[in-house]
Amino acid sequence: MGVLIKNGRVIDPSQSLDMVSDVYVQGDKVKEISKRIDTPRKSDTVIDASGQVVAPGLVDIHVHLREPGYEHKETIKTGCLAAAAGGFTSIVCMPNTNPINDNASVTEYILLKARTEGIVNVFPIGAITKREKGDELAEIGEMCEAGCVAISDDGMPVADSGLMRKAMEYVRPFGIPVITHAEDIGLSAGGVMNEGFVSTELGLRGIPSASEEVGIGRDIILCELTGTPLHICHVSTKGSVRLVREAKKRGAKVTAEATPHHFTLTDKEVYGYNTNAKMNPPLRTREDVDAIIEGIADGTIDVIATDHAPHSQDEKNVEFDLAPFGIVGLETALSLSLELVEKGIITLDEMIKKLTVIPSEIVGIERGTLAPGSIADLVVFDPGMSRMINPGEFLSKSRNTPFAGWELKGVVSNTIVSGKVVFSRS
Amino acid sequence: MAFDKKHILGLGELSAEEIKVILDTAESMKEISTRDVKKVPTLKGKTVVNLFFEPSTRTRSSFEIAEKRLSADVLNFSASQSSVVKGESLVDTARNFEAMGASIMVIRHGMSGAPFVLARQINASVINAGDGSHEHPSQALIDIFTIREKKGKIEGLNVLIVGDILNSRVARSNIFGLRKLGANVRIVGPATIVPEYFSEMGAEIFHSLEHAIENVDVVIMLRVQSERKTLEYFPSLREYSGLYGLTREKLKLAKKDVIVMHPGPINRGVELTSEIADDPGAVILEQVANGIAVRMAMIYLVALGESL
Numbered sequence: 001m002g003v004l005i006k007n008g009r010v011i012d013p014s015q016s017l018d019m020v021s022d023v024y025v026q027g028d029k030v031k032e033i034s035k036r037i038d039t040p041r042k043s044d045t046v047i048d049a050s051g052q053v054v055a056p057g058l059v060d061i062h063v064h065l066r067e068p069g070y071e072h073k074e075t076i077k078t079g080c081l082a083a084a085a086g087g088f089t090s091i092v093c094m095p096n097t098n099p100i101n102d103n104a105s106v107t108e109y110i111l112l113k114a115r116t117e118g119i120v121n122v123f124p125i126g127a128i129t130k131r132e133k134g135d136e137l138a139e140i141g142e143m144c145e146a147g148c149v150a151i152s153d154d155g156m157p158v159a160d161s162g163l164m165r166k167a168m169e170y171v172r173p174f175g176i177p178v179i180t181h182a183e184d185i186g187l188s189a190g191g192v193m194n195e196g197f198v199s200t201e202l203g204l205r206g207i208p209s210a211s212e213e214v215g216i217g218r219d220i221i222l223c224e225l226t227g228t229p230l231h232i233c234h235v236s237t238k239g240s241v242r243l244v245r246e247a248k249k250r251g252a253k254v255t256a257e258a259t260p261h262h263f264t265l266t267d268k269e270v271y272g273y274n275t276n277a278k279m280n281p282p283l284r285t286r287e288d289v290d291a292i293i294e295g296i297a298d299g300t301i302d303v304i305a306t307d308h309a310p311h312s313q314d315e316k317n318v319e320f321d322l323a324p325f326g327i328v329g330l331e332t333a334l335s336l337s338l339e340l341v342e343k344g345i346i347t348l349d350e351m352i353k354k355l356t357v358i359p360s361e362i363v364g365i366e367r368g369t370l371a372p373g374s375i376a377d378l379v380v381f382d383p384g385m386s387r388m389i390n391p392g393e394f395l396s397k398s399r400n401t402p403f404a405g406w407e408l409k410g411v412v413s414n415t416i417v418s419g420k421v422v423f424s425r426s
Numbered sequence: 427m428a429f430d431k432k433h434i435l436g437l438g439e440l441s442a443e444e445i446k447v448i449l450d451t452a453e454s455m456k457e458i459s460t461r462d463v464k465k466v467p468t469l470k471g472k473t474v475v476n477l478f479f480e481p482s483t484r485t486r487s488s489f490e491i492a493e494k495r496l497s498a499d500v501l502n503f504s505a506s507q508s509s510v511v512k513g514e515s516l517v518d519t520a521r522n523f524e525a526m527g528a529s530i531m532v533i534r535h536g537m538s539g540a541p542f543v544l545a546r547q548i549n550a551s552v553i554n555a556g557d558g559s560h561e562h563p564s565q566a567l568i569d570i571f572t573i574r575e576k577k578g579k580i581e582g583l584n585v586l587i588v589g590d591i592l593n594s595r596v597a598r599s600n601i602f603g604l605r606k607l608g609a610n611v612r613i614v615g616p617a618t619i620v621p622e623y624f625s626e627m628g629a630e631i632f633h634s635l636e637h638a639i640e641n642v643d644v645v646i647m648l649r650v651q652s653e654r655k656t657l658e659y660f661p662s663l664r665e666y667s668g669l670y671g672l673t674r675e676k677l678k679l680a681k682k683d684v685i686v687m688h689p690g691p692i693n694r695g696v697e698l699t700s701e702i703a704d705d706p707g708a709v710i711l712e713q714v715a716n717g718i719a720v721r722m723a724m725i726y727l728v729a730l731g732e733s734l
Binding site (some may be wrong): 196197199200204205272317322 | 438515517537538539540542546548557558560561592595597598621623624627706
């Protein structure tokens with residue numbers, strides 16, 4: 001049993017590869033990439049990828065799968081379906097479920113569910129502190145052994161700098177990174193959107209840029225103190241981009257991600273009290289968006305990640321203050337990233353790099369490459385085909401997106417995980 | 427010019443023309459209040475519900491009198507907090523009243539934007555009676571109506587708003603409305619509650635009352651809203667009152683015929699000294715009286731828009 005993908009433009013930044021060729025997958029491994037491969041066996045599946053791009057399956061290192069505990073928003077099964085539809089073959093999930101993934105038994109539960117019900121690879125992130133309370137360290141070693149690829153208290157940043165330092169020191173021998181949602185809760189002060197002219201006009205409490213920047217500044221300093229690799233989630237401000245750029249220049253082991261919504265939208269989306277434009281960190285100003293785009297272009301921003309945060313319609317269909325933070329992203333990320341290529345900000349190769357090999361390296365998973373002998377996770381997509389974003393067609397359980405009705409390019413035709421076609425669209 | 431808005435959600439959403447239509451309509455409504463029988467049959471058979479998710483005495487009473495003078499059937503719903511607390515969503519609550527035949531909903535809510543959530547999802551007309559820190563259009567229309575009555579115009583006047591601008595819905599609505607009608611708006615207060623962003627809304631920012639008050643035609647004093655945690659923005663009421671409380675001394679720096687307004691309820695001795703509150707230049711009780719006429723105009727116009 002094999003899969004032969006013919007005539008696609010094969011782009012694999014891990015091997016500096018970009019040429020029209022055939023890819024042959026045998027079993028769960030990439031067997032061969034060359035100009036012309038004839039079907040070796042009758043039982044092989046043949047995919048005609050003419051005019052399409054064939055790349056390593058996309059890797060998203062910032063996903064909320066909601067299971068266990070919030071199955072009305074998303075399950076591991078539906079989250080994986082949404083990932084496959086969006087071209088993602090590996091997703092790394094945050095620990096803020098219920099119960100929180102702060103011990104090995106929750107980690108094992110997630111991995112078991114993923115193995116039995118999920119169609120893409122799921123790599124869990126463990127909590128830094130017990131119940132994400134910021135009081136005492138979670139059993140990081142055991143979670144690491146159970147399969148956690150990083151630790152993070154995403155959404156509930158560790159306020160105590162001393163504890164954060166201990167977490168970073170403690171985790172270093174385990175060889176996994178600390179992923180930080182950097183925020184100074186005191187500065188955020190109950191804010192619900194970016195602090196600026198729009199929040200002033202709308203009478204909504206603002207979250208200043210300084211809230212994220214103070215958090216990032218602290219965590220960079222702790223990264224330099226401890227020497228533990230630090231990955232910074234969803235950079236949203238101009239000042240944050242500058243802090244990361246300067247830290248990298250000094251040689252700090254810092255990486256950073258940006259989400260498609262933060263490099264595409266501004267806080268003007270909130271006008272009309274649109275709860276699908278409510279997320280944390282919030283949408284910022286044009287100046288911030290431009291700085292993030294600049295950071296993506298010059299490599300300050302290493303990774304594109306979605307912060308896929310499903311919430312039910314009933315939860316979002318309320319007063320702005322009461323609506324939960326977050327939007328879904330798995331099924332729109334590729335198209336929104338392709339906009340950066342279309343505008344000439346990055347090349348297609350660079351875009352794929354930020355969605356495959358770099359995120360894989362950050363969390364240390366053997367994915368994001370089509371090198372012969374590697375696990376056959378692939379995506380085939382048409383970068384030029386347009387489609388209208390229709391949340392009704394999402395495979396995610398939730399529909400909370402600000403991009404409904406947008407006309408975007410980029411359609412995933414096939415997603416292959418470990419040699420199996422798990423998603424296809426004709 | 428006709429008024430064809432189905433809802434009145436804020437002055438930010440209305441044009442100068444539409445604001446003038448409301449003010450002109452309010453003048454006719456004021457005449458009704460001078461009659462022996464203070465009632466017209468305009469809204470006979472219509473049901474108006476006052477949905478109050480925040481405590482309010484004068485705004486709710488004023489709306490209720492306005493509705494009754496237009497012969498509407500009036501329903502009052504009050505909850506100390508959003509009904510979400512007991513599990514029902516805002517929209518579901520409103521739909522219940524819609525099912526009872528309410529065609530106009532007057533909503534007061536502690537969270538900014540709540541009337542917008544309703545307007546998007548129900549068929550009835552929505553009038554915003556104050557949402558969080560966002561807008562309080564009826565109060566600003568009353569202020570503007572009263573100013574126009576006293577000064578004969580709005581354009582070119584210097585209007586000063588004093589106090590907690592950041593957390594005030596009255597301030598936002600007044601800035602929108604007064605700017606649209608051509609007044610110069612100044613705002614003054616501690617830097618923590620008079621942030622720079624307001625200059626983008628067209629207001630001139632001051633932090634010294636003595637400087638700000640020079641040559642103004644109108645002073646609007648905002649209430650120190652202790653329930654909105656204003657107190658964390660400055661050290662003490664004593665210090666605030668010393669810096670931003672209006673005294674006769676400071677008032678001398680304004681124009682001779684200055685008028686002093688306050689949306690109420692007054693904290694005597696904090697924002698205003700009693701001698702000013704009770705001075706003939708203070709029009710605070712006239713504001714209250716005008717409130718009924720302005721609110722009659724708002725209800726009448728959305729009812730008209732709804733039947734178009």
